[in-house]
Amino acid sequence: MPVTVLRIGHRPERDQRVTTHVGLTARAFGAEGMLLAAQDKGVVASIRDVADRFGGSFTVEDKVSWRACIRDWKENGGTVVHLTMYGLPLPEVIPQVRAADRLLVVVGAEKVPGEVFGLADFNVSVTSQPHSEIAGLAVFLDRLFDGREFDLPFPGGRVRIVPTASGKRMEDL
Numbered sequence: 001m002p003v004t005v006l007r008i009g010h011r012p013e014r015d016q017r018v019t020t021h022v023g024l025t026a027r028a029f030g031a032e033g034m035l036l037a038a039q040d041k042g043v044v045a046s047i048r049d050v051a052d053r054f055g056g057s058f059t060v061e062d063k064v065s066w067r068a069c070i071r072d073w074k075e076n077g078g079t080v081v082h083l084t085m086y087g088l089p090l091p092e093v094i095p096q097v098r099a100a101d102r103l104l105v106v107v108g109a110e111k112v113p114g115e116v117f118g119l120a121d122f123n124v125s126v127t128s129q130p131h132s133e134i135a136g137l138a139v140f141l142d143r144l145f146d147g148r149e150f151d152l153p154f155p156g157g158r159v160r161i162v163p164t165a166s167g168k169r170m171e172d173l
């Protein structure tokens, strides 16, 4: 299932670290790319640097218009999931979400515009408690892919981590 993450509400002066982690989490957990509805070359460069070193084909693009992006996605037959604590519980809706051809997963930062709730095909909660877009995205993707993200290949990287019981092992490729 091809998945793209749309990050909205990013404030460059305070969200750089969290937005970078949204992108890195999206990549590690099997999404194809992240669209950022703001301009932030620093965030884009950090994520591209990791993707370059660790491999795979994750893409990241900033300066997208979230409204146009959601509209185009739906016009092209894609399905839009908005992660929000106000939505329907993830375990309840995941069977329907899995039936989609491709997914745009919207995560917010500051207050999400009300319009997004109406545009989304599914408003999905990862518990009905306030927490974080990074945690919400990770749990959502893990449930969507049913754990298969643990076996994802990331070809073309310059380095690879060799899992070890203790210490750190990194291999140059």
Ligand SMILES: C[S@@+](CC[C@H](N)C(=O)[O-])C[C@H]1O[C@@H](n2cnc3c(N)ncnc32)[C@H](O)[C@@H]1O
Residues within 6 Å of the ligand: 082, 083, 084, 085, 086, 106, 107, 108, 109, 110, 111, 112, 124, 125, 126, 127, 128, 129, 130, 131, 132, 133, 134, 136
């Ligand atoms: C720190 S929250 C702020 C949300 C903001 N206060 C609002 O009312 O829209 C940032 C983002 O984390 C995600 N999030 C937080 N808690 C969530 C939950 N329980 N389930 C799903 N997503 C959640 C949502 O995508 C949300 O837009």
